[in-house]
Amino acid sequence: MIPKKKWLSLLPMLAVLVGVEVYLYAQHTATVTQSQPVEQVSPVSEKAKPTLQVSHTLHDGDLHLQLTVTSFRFSLENMGKENRDGEGHVHLYLDDKKVAKIFDNNYIYKDIPKGKHQVVVELAHNNHDSYGVKQSFAIEVK
Numbered sequence: 429m430i431p432k433k434k435w436l437s438l439l440p441m442l443a444v445l446v447g448v449e450v451y452l453y454a455q456h457t458a459t460v461t462q463s464q465p466v467e468q469v470s471p472v473s474e475k476a477k478p479t480l481q482v483s484h485t486l487h488d489g490d491l492h493l494q495l496t497v498t499s500f501r502f503s504l505e506n507m508g509k510e511n512r513d514g515e516g517h518v519h520l521y522l523d524d525k526k527v528a529k530i531f532d533n534n535y536i537y538k539d540i541p542k543g544k545h546q547v548v549v550e551l552a553h554n555n556h557d558s559y560g561v562k563q564s565f566a567i568e569v570k
Contacts, residue, residue: 432532434457437503445507446525447505455544460540471556471559476498476499477497477499477512477559477561478497478498478499478514478551478559478561479497479498479500479561480486480495480497480500480518480549480550480551480563481495481496481497481563482495482496482553483496484565484567485568486540486567487502487541488490489538489540489541489542489569490537490538490539491536491537491539491540491547491567492535492536492537493530493534493535494533494534495518495530495532495533495535495549496533497533497551498533499514499517500514500515500516500551500559501514501515502516502517502518502531502532503515503516503517503523503531503554504517504531504532505555506554507529507531507556508554508555508556509554509555509559510554510555511553511554511555511557512531512554513526514551515554515556516551516552516553516556516559517530517531517552517557518530518531518535518549518550518551518552519548519549519550519552519556520535520537520547520548520549521546521547521548521550522537522540522545522547523545523546524546524548529552530549540567540568540569542569543568543569544566544567544568545566545567545568546565546566547562547564547565547566547567548562548563548564549562549563549564550562553567
């Protein structure tokens, strides 16, 4: 145990050390705050651009699609109505002809004629305008 007299002689040194620590902390905080660039914050209404990934298989002339989307919600109830960011449906094209509107992650397009075909799967707004997000691939029905 430290004698009371010695303890009292250490108090001024302890006060100086605490003061130095407080001063250094204040300087560091002020420096960091002043030197950090102001970050631009995106408005809350701005959303991430939707994405689309398409997996497909052919079974006896039927095209089975598995759609994986992000920042997008299928909406049958709002089709043809006012656009809402990140909402809509999918247009399916076969050989440049729109053949279906899709409102779910899984879809089967049946009875494709034999031969080679070009398929396009595209995200669409409620009013049917394109999001500009699509995938295309070739298939051959034998």
